[in-house]
Amino acid sequence: MxxxxxxxxxxxxxxxxxxxxxxxxxxxxxxxxxxxxxxxxxxxxxxxxxxxxxxxxxxxxxxxxxxRILGVASHLEITGSNNTLSDWPNIAESSVKREHVLASAPYITAQAMLSYGQGVQGAIIRGVIPAAEDKVADLGKSMRVGSLNDLRAGEFGIILGTDLAYNLGAQMGDKVVVMAPQGQFTPAGVVPRLKQFTVIGLFSSGMQEYDAGLALIHMDDAAKLYRMDNKVSGVRLKLDDLFIAPNVAASISKDLNQPSNPTGAYYVTDWTQQHSNxxxxxxxxxxxxxxxxxxxxxxxxxxxxxxxxxxxxxxxxxxxxxxxxxxxxxxxxxxxxxxxxxxxxxxxxxxxxxxxxxxxxxxxxxxxxxxxxxxxxxxxxxxxxxxxxxxxxxxxxxxxxxxxxxxxxxxxxxxxxxxxxxxxxxxxxxx
Structure with a gap:
């Protein structure tokens, strides 16, 4: 034929x-x-x-x-059981030494209720270290007003997504009350933890999910608000090739979850799992x-x-x-x-x-x-x-x-x- x-x-x-x-x-x-x-x-x-x-x-x-997603999220995230990592400095240091890993950044993430005037909105609070965060995500490029580096420990500044700020009616310099869902016990009963933050910046990533539901504060301020002490929620990693993230994640997970490791289970997720849908x-x-x-x-x-x-x-x-x-x-x-x-x-x-x-x-x-x-x-x-x-x-x-x-x-x-x-x-x- x-x-x-x-x-x-x-x-x-x-x-x-x-x-x-x-x-x-x-x-x-x-x-x-x-x-x-x-x-x-x-x-x-x-x-x-x-x-x-x-x-x-x-x-x-x-x-x-x-x-847009990776401008706010990261290529890889390492978290521990109960959403906490106590030995994060060692994990961050050892991860950066791996092949294909360019940078690491610790973070604290938790839910909160934001209030300003008559506006009330639920949001995700992410506590970051600005210098480290800039190395694992491009959120600094999405800033519309202010800078990521304006977040300083102890000053309790907050950066809001543009849609979140609009829904609250808050502008630069306004005082926004952040309410943590974890309460504190008092003689009068359980009272939610409240803290006043000053709006020092606005970002617009172009993603409705983040612009309307994410707020950034300094990681030290987040640790105080959520009483994390020396713990963090996880460590974010940036790779030189985002398409090899699943392979790198599998390798890191295998090394961290050795039977001889006494610190408990570690969960390593990559961007393809987090936003697979x-x-x-x-x-x-x-x-x-x-x-x-x-x-x-x-x-x-x-x-x-x-x-x-x-x-x-x-x-x-x-x-x-x-x-x-x-x-x-x-x-x-x-x-x-x-x-x-x-x-x-x-x-x-x-x-x-x-x-x-x-x-x-x-x-x-x-x-x-x-x-x-x-x-x-x-x-x-x-x-x-x-x-x-x-x-x-x-x-x-x-x-x-x-x-x-x-x-x-x-x-x-x-x-x-x-x-x-x-x-x-x-x-x-x-x-």
């Missing part, structure tokens, strides 16, 4: 290419055939362009979401969209079947004459394969060029459409991001072009085979 395919490809000559190209661009008496050819070409172009644009948007969405959903949507849009390309490509069937019927006399002058059935088949392949190739290339141009300029096109029609494609509170991102991956473009062209070639096989089976005597009988 493979030998037959090779011999068929080798049989292509200038004659088949010349006639096939001439049939493609010649003005036909039957304008309906030309119309279907044009429709097939446009359909393939639109399908290819749609595939490139949609996959670029999905790639951009995934990349942007990952960047986001990325699994995006990946699933990308696969489904690829399948759906490939079917659109397939429908357009198989319109070539109709075009070539009618072209074969229209060219029966020409086929008979060529056969009479010595053209082989393989040559006749090759002529119509060339004709159909050209339709598919031109449509594919037009669609690829158009799709690449749109994908590379989607950051300009989408805002223009949104401003023109006064609409917003992505609501921040639903999709986590408010801009339509795009990340053009050339391997995706190559795959789409190859798939489209292969579908076009497959669509030419049956009508071309039918053309090669035409009997010259019967075709010329009524001419």
């Amino acid at each position: 493979l030998q037959k395919i090779k011999s068929f490809i080798a049989s292509f000559s200038v004659f088949e290419l010349f006639v096939g190209m001439r049939y493609t661009r010649a003005k036909r008496k039957n304008h309906f055939i030309s119309f279907i050819s044009l429709t097939s070409m446009i359909g393939i172009a639109l399908g290819v362009a749609a595939l490139i644009i949609v996959l670029s948007v999905m790639n951009g969405f995934q990349k942007d979401l990952r960047t 986001f990325f699994k959903a995006v990946q699933m949507e990308k696969r489904v969209m690829f399948i759906i849009l490939t079917l659109i390309v397939a429908v357009a490509a198989f319109n070539i079947v109709s075009t070539l069937v009618m072209a074969v019927t229209d060219k029966r006399a020409d086929i008979a004459i060529m056969r009479t002058f010595g053209a082989s059935p393989a040559s006749i088949m090759a002529i119509f394969i060339v004709q159909g392949a050209l339709i598919g190739l031109i449509g594919t290339l037009i669609g690829a060029v158009f799709g690449v141009i749109v994908a590379l300029n989607i950051d300009v096109i989408i805002p223009f459409i949104e401003g023109l029609f006064h609409i917003q494609f992505l609501a921040k509170d639903v999709y986590q991001i408010s801009e339509v991102p795009s990340d053009l991956i050339w391997s995706d473009v190559t795959t789409i072009v190859i798939v489209s062209f292969v579908l076009s070639l497959l669509a030419t096989l049956y009508p071309s085979w039918r053309a090669s089976k035409i009997n010259p005597a019967e075709a010329l009988r009524y001419e």
Whole structure:
């Protein structure tokens, strides 16, 4: 079978290419055939362009979401039982010495109720050391007002997410009351621990989850508020390659949880586990969209079947004459394969060029459409991001072009085979 395919490809000559190209661009008496050819070409172009644009948007969405999450979160987190680590200095020091680990930072995290005036909001309090935190996350780049380094031990300053500050009605310099859920026993009963913090900064990560529910304070202040003494909630690590985080996490977990270790269990989680639902959903949507849009390309490509069937019927006399002058059935088949392949190739290339141009300029096109029609494609509170991102991956473009062209070639096989089976005597009988 493979030998037959090779011999068929080798049989292509200038004659088949010349006639096939001439049939493609010649003005036909039957304008309906030309119309279907044009429709097939446009359909393939639109399908290819749609595939490139949609996959670029999905790639951009995934990349942007990952960047925003890791701007606040970290590649790896090491925690202990009961959400506390007592020997965190040793863990932080030993972790940094590992291959692929760039930096470490301890943190304290706990729930709290924030109050200002009439506004009350629940939030996650994260106690950090600013100098260390800047090495494991890019939150410092998300600061809208103030700086992460403005957090100083003992001054009880707080940095709020922009949406959290808006919901509270708090601004820079305002005094926000932080209520810890762990109460303290007094003669009057259990009283929640309260502490007044001064708003010294606002950040906007672009992620609704963090902007509306995260507040930063100095780790020493968090230790006092939550009575952590010399303990922390965990240690955050940054790697030189975020995609090897699962492997590094497994290695660290294996080393820390040795049977001879008397300090208890350690839990090592990476960013793919902490936000797996986001990325699994995006990946699933990308696969489904690829399948759906490939079917659109397939429908357009198989319109070539109709075009070539009618072209074969229209060219029966020409086929008979060529056969009479010595053209082989393989040559006749090759002529119509060339004709159909050209339709598919031109449509594919037009669609690829158009799709690449749109994908590379989607950051300009989408805002223009949104401003023109006064609409917003992505609501921040639903999709986590408010801009339509795009990340053009050339391997995706190559795959789409190859798939489209292969579908076009497959669509030419049956009508071309039918053309090669035409009997010259019967075709010329009524001419």
